Amino acid sequence: MRRDDVDLPISPPHDRPTARYQCGRACDGGAATGMCSLGPTRTGLCCHQSSPCSPVLTASARAQSLVTALVGVGILVVLIGFTLGSSFIKPGPLSTPHAQILSGSMDAKSCAACHPGANSSLMSWFMTGHDAHEPMQTDRCMDCHHARLPRQYARMAHNLSPNQLQAATANAQPVNAVSWKQWLPKPAFAQNDVACSVCHQEHAGADANLSVMTSEQCQTCHQSRFDSFATDHPGWDRWPYESDGIVEFNHQTHSRRHHPGTIDASGNPATFDCQQCHPKTEDQNFAIVSSYEIACATCHDAALRQQTSERMDLFVVPSLGQPDLAVVGRWPPSATGFFDGDVGPLARFLMRDDAVLSDAIESLDGGKLSRVNPASESDRRAAQEIAVGIRDRIRSMAQAGPLPATESASTLRAPLRELLRGLSPQLIAAATESWFENRERPAMFRNASALMNDDDLLSDDLPHDDPLLAPYDSATTLPATDDVATPKRLPTTPSRYDPAKAQPDGGWYIDDVRLAISYRGSGHSDPVIRSAVELAVGLPPEDSVRRDLLSIGPAVACLECHRPPRSQGNMVWQNALPITAPAPSFTKFSHRPHMNLPALADCKHCHAINDNAIDAETTDMTTVSLSDFVVPPHDFLPMAKHVCASCHTPQAAGDDCTKCHRYHIEAPPRF
Amino acid sequence: MSTILTHSISLSFRGRRRASIAATLAVILMWVVGAYFVDVSLGRTSIYSGVTLLVCLFALTLIGLRKRLIMLPLMSVSTWVQIHIYTAMFACVAYVIHVPSIIANGYFESVLSWLFIVVSVSGFYGLYTSRTAPKRLTALSTQVRYDRIAWHRDQIVIAAKKLLDQLPETPDRNVLASFYQTHVQPHFVSPVKFLYLMRPTTTKKRQLLGALADLDRYMDARVRQAAGKLAALIRTRDELDYQYAIQFRLRAWVILHAAMSLLLLVTSIFHAILVLGWMGS
Helix, strand or coil, rough: CCCCCCCCCCCCCCCCCCCCCCCCCCCCCCCCCCCCCCCCCCCCCCCCCCCCCCECCCHHHHHHEEEEHHHHHHHHHHHHHHHHHHHHCCCCCCHHHHHCCCCCCCCHHHHHHHCHHHHCCCCHCCEEEEEECCCHHHHHHHHHHHHHHCHCCCHHHHHHHHHHHHHHHHHCCCCCCCHHHCCCCCCCCCCCCCCCCCCCCCCCCCCCCCCCCHHHHHCCCCCCCCCCCCHHHCCCCCCCCCCCCEEEECHHHHHHHHCCCCEEECECCCCHHHHEEEEEEECCCCECCCCCHHHCCCHHHHHHHHHHHEEEEEECCCCCEHHHHHHHHCCHHHHHEEEEECCHHHHHHHCCCCCCHHHHHHCCCCCEHHCCCCCHHHHHHHHHHHHHHHHHHHHHHHHCCCCHHCCCCCCCHHHHHHHHHCCCCCHHHHHHHHHCCCCCCHHHHHHCCCCCCHHHHHHHHCCCCCHHHHCCCCHHHHCCCCCCCCCCCCCCCCCCCHHHHCCCCCCCEEECCEEEEEEHHHHHCCCCHHHHHHHHCCCCCHHHHHHHHHCCCHHHHHCCCEEECCCCCCCCCCCCEECCCCCCCCCCCCCCHHHHHHHHHHHHHHCEEECCCCCCCCHHHCCCHEEEEEEEECECCCCCHHHCCCCCCCCCCCHHHHEEECCCCCCCCHH | CCCHHHHHCCHHHHHHHHHHHHHHHHCCCCCCCHHHHHHHHCHHHHHHHHHHHHHHHHHHHHHHHHCCCCCCCCHHHHHHHHHHHHHHHHHHHHHHHHCCCCCCCCCHHHHHHHHHHHHHHHHHHHHHHHHHHHHHCCCCCCCCCCCHHHHHHHHHHHHHHHHCCCCCCCCHHHHHHHHHHHHHHHHHCCCHHHHHHHHHHHHHHHHHHHHHHHHHHHHCCHHHHHHHHHHHHHHHHHHHHHHHHHHHHHHHHHHHHHHHHHHHHHHHEEEHHHHHCCCCC
């Protein structure tokens, strides 16, 4: 095959690469040589006037036009998109909680819920300065979140006031390790200007976690920065020493002595099971303490019943001297002879609204009539005042009910009402009639042959077949002239009511021997004794009524386990919250995820009992000084950080700051 | 800047490339560390990367301006191209920091993302084709300007017709004429097919030349000589088509890259205005 070349004509040189137009006859095969000598003009006109061509755009000119057209169309499309509303410029879906709240058509109003700029004009975006009246974005956030966060501290670090922040800084434990992270830059904002958007970035999708933070980001504001949790994080030697248990309980003595020393029904030592007292709640956390019946009653119920059965006096009629009856008036004969008797704390509380009575009680060292000097006119007068006051109070209670009207507006009205709820005015009226009116008590409270049989001086000492206890037969033993032989109606001695037999479950009763209105408790959680404790705790610590009321036997029995507040306040008998870190703090903890691990099912894995703790029951605490101890004596050993760090590694349970720490403090923390 | 330095130091091309890449990587590293610092200090990483990206876009589009301001002493275009290439690489890294998910959420921002991707991909394609296409073009026997390719096609048609007209009417000539009318002339007058533009091949040329060679035994010496010249025209047309395809590819890439770049720049400015207006305090 021959490959001869064909000589083709050289292309005409009139057009230029950068020219916008080229000759229209360039492609005209018939007029190939009819090319214009000068080519088209810049305006696209043919230079050949006689038979002009139609100049066409060069490739570069066409390219420029195409580019311009494409850019114009693109801009037009974008502008059309803007007219469709905020949905076009929305940079992604909101997180589910926010999306649900702002659900509906995505118009500017919804955008304005978070973006102050949504309400402003385009020109205002280019104007410098910020109108002080215009809300900031953080203010928009607080419009919804103000219920949980204080608005005035929304932009403060940790939402704390400057004083609280300063105290937290002073209370912080220093970090000993030196980390390269100390060289990382300081935060890009002031500590009093922390906007919500610094940490919480929206429009990242429905499932985005707005709270995601790296440990480096958390530490950027902190003076001390550390590298890892396991190596540099400060230990928590103070935990659980700062735990706020409501019920006093010594784990060490119970686990090492009391439980092993207690043999159960099967003949085995009782098992010290943590979850018996700290059962799981419905949300798989742990209750602070179980019920008394489950946790404590087995061992403590009998003792408590005995302790609370000790009488608690409301009023005791004091004993006066004979000459004083002329002033006082009718007085029980059994309370006549010499000055005696104490005004109990409850009586003092009920009579304190009377200033004269209060002064009289105060003058006798808190109402101790045994201290009365019969030769002292003032003492006698005070004793008379007290006696009359007690009598009048008892009478008024019999008529108007036990709750004094003067306490109607008092904050202690509630415990006082509960305390006196079961005290019947009829009971008080019967006592009044018997003591002050000398009327006979009902037959049920009397014993007709009471000369010997119910004399407690004899009844307990003589055997039952002793002749002295036999029915007396005057006809066979004594002469007829003997007064003793003549049956006479002897005056009845008031019978000694035994509440232990008559009221085994407790209640109010009248002691005719002591001339007292008293109460017998029924055991654990007795409502009257509880109310008495609550009443006492509601008084100032320096109040003698509080001191004396909390010193009576039943109250002491309660306070052996239930810690009263040190100052005036309310009595909290049981903390029903799950065992977690106190809510208003930087730390958060939940047992629930930890219980998934079999190894951690044993509470003692983390909460090791301190076998070397000081046992107050067997140690002379007067010889012990706190300065002798590195850490305060406590029934638990300090929780070691390595116990947590063994699982909380970056590859395992995670060691981010947010795993255990809060940023937002919803209430003032405790320092 | 690295290119200027390397020029002054008189490095080889490879040396200049290595130095430029190293300088770019160093800048990228420092910038990424800066982004990390901003992120750790709870600063606005998006603003940091966004401003960087916008500045890069401005810088990248300046090369178009440079090509039009040829009278100003603003360094050579080749230097500008080098700056453009390495700035684009840096901009890609800045984009990944700015939009870790590559395609942003939201309608407008996803349009922005796609524009950037198109521009970046076309840019990398342009880097490749601008290095390979000239070699292909200069390997041909003739170099023809794009605007004149159509004129040359017409000249081929004219020359082929003239070739056949010069032959006397003989049965041998009719064989060649028939072959020309049936197979060659439609190929000569038809424009280049789109598939050929995408992937130029010599299939058509080989088909025609092979068929023409098969007709050799039916032609006498004179007609055979004309057939040889017709074969030359076929080859010339094939070269023209190849030139057209390569140059079209280059021009189309420039159009797409330039248009999308300008559109990207304009929409990025819109995006920046929106961000400044709607950004939280």
